[in-house]
């Protein structure tokens with residue numbers, strides 16, 4: 001029987017356990033969206049995860065839903081990330097970077113005065129979009145999203161190239177791989193969902209057309225860094241950012257079939273609605289499992305006991321924990337001995353400094 005603490009061979013990367021740190025946006029970057037030494041400390045504290053998937057990281061200055069999220073499109077950002085990767089590797093850990101384009105989710109105030117760019121001009125639900133900025137007094141607060149503009153075909157090509165360059169930059173910075181963020185109502189998810197993709201060209205309409213953007217991003221990133229170093233995170237059922245997919249099971253299956261062919265490092269199933277108390281994992285699994293034979297990561301309000309059961313049953317190869325890792329830097333050690341677990345405090349989830357970030361205690 002496979003156990004959570006059995007090692008896992010992630011395409012040649014020898015993970016000491018199957019406990020993954022889920023990507024968590026924490027908004028601690030400095031000027032120019034460069035990761036600061038405090039982020040190297042934060043990730044080093046969590047390096048006992050089998051794999052860390054670092055927070056959503058913008059691939060271009062044209063993407064921002066959370067001010068102070070880091071980027072991976074400038075040399076200074078590459079150098080900042082190098083310090084993070086080095087810190088994690090010094091502890092024997094492994095780290096992927098989540099490549100993020102927020103698409104229509106944004107506000108001109110944090111996009112250099114420009115409108116957010118999405119597949120279409122779907123702007124009837126701006127109050128449902130999660131956009132945050134840092135106020136002059138340092139407080140982090142929700143901002144009103146501003147209307148998105150539809151990407152031109154040239155902008156779509158430019159964005160695909162940004163994903164590939166972001167991946168190359170992440171590897172150059174020393175990270176072990178990248179995760180394409182195709183979940184939670186961000187750009188690739190916006191292309192997948194007919195609720196947010198109303199294009200009449202070959203990127204919209206049929207399932208094949210709605211899959212095209214993700215397919216081209218995956219192919220561009222794989223061509224740049226190799227399939228072994230690429231994972232994809234999806235959450236077609238998620239209500240977050242009002243993605244409004246009318247048939248999320250069909251989308252999940254189509255994505256699983258698409259990704260089956262590339263030999264990727266993994267597919268990451270995020271049950272985002274479980275966070276709000278209404279899990280979709282059975283439907284997600286039913287729509288994925290018959291069509292995808294590669295490594296699977298599961299996430300979304302999964303307890304350590306359930307994680308063990310999932311791994312033992314072969315349902316998932318690895319399980320990702322979000323909030324538990326936010327609050328417990330040494331989560332694997334705590335799971336191994338059955339607790340105790342720190343609860344996440346309300347302070348410092350997004351923005352700020354040490355408080356609620358690097359000050360959660362490890363076991364004595």
Ligand SMILES: Cc1cc2nc3c(=O)[nH]c(=O)nc-3n(C[C@H](O)[C@H](O)[C@H](O)COP(=O)(O)O)c2cc1C
Nearest residue numbers: 022023024025055056275300301302321322323349
């Ligand atoms: C503070 C915070 C930041 C998050 N940032 C991201 C992110 O950058 N990318 C992403 O895909 N999910 C993000 N999520 C979602 C988590 O990865 C995860 O799916 C969610 O917390 C549910 O898992 P859990 O129940 O183990 O916490 C975030 C969640 C939290 C609480």
